[in-house]
Amino acid sequence: MDELRSAVRDIPDFPKPGILFKDITPLLQDARLYSRAIDLMAERVAVHRPTQIVAIESRGFLFGAPLAVKLGAGLVIVRKPNKLPFKTQKLEYALEYGTDTLEMHVDALRSDDRVVVVDDLLATGGTALATAQLVEKIGARVGALLFFSELAFLNGREKLSRYTVETLVDF
Numbered sequence: 037m038d039e040l041r042s043a044v045r046d047i048p049d050f051p052k053p054g055i056l057f058k059d060i061t062p063l064l065q066d067a068r069l070y071s072r073a074i075d076l077m078a079e080r081v082a083v084h085r086p087t088q089i090v091a092i093e094s095r096g097f098l099f100g101a102p103l104a105v106k107l108g109a110g111l112v113i114v115r116k117p118n119k120l121p122f123k124t125q126k127l128e129y130a131l132e133y134g135t136d137t138l139e140m141h142v143d144a145l146r147s148d149d150r151v152v153v154v155d156d157l158l159a160t161g162g163t164a165l166a167t168a169q170l171v172e173k174i175g176a177r178v179g180a181l182l183f184f185s186e187l188a189f190l191n192g193r194e195k196l197s198r199y200t201v202e203t204l205v206d207f
Contacts, residue, residue, distance in 0.1 A: 084179030095156035129166035145176035161192030
């Protein structure tokens, strides 16, 4: 895991002063490391036998798509409002200062689907929790939430305590 962790570079003061951004692009540019990350992530959730991988916009797509292929599952994308072309189910959720909304196609999941929600980073857990709730609102089951990395000091895992949470690297 140290090799994967070291492939993530720190960008201070991005996107605003005081934020230390964890940039995964060096990992993505190294085919061997990117492949290793996908393999390890797949190993973490294979026990759940997912029928659908639900990937969160936008960096979640980078991990969700190859995971879906590797695990023989479908790929469902969760996006910000007005980005999906078909009828959607929406869920508005609270942020520290305001609200945000996520959308998924209404026909993206069935009640017998076993879902793994995927994103690149677990920070405060708000978007992941909203995505899991959206999956459940549509009627499917969340088997696990899977992240490449976690900012453990933000305690996002606490917000997701009713779910199985898997991460590869923590900061």
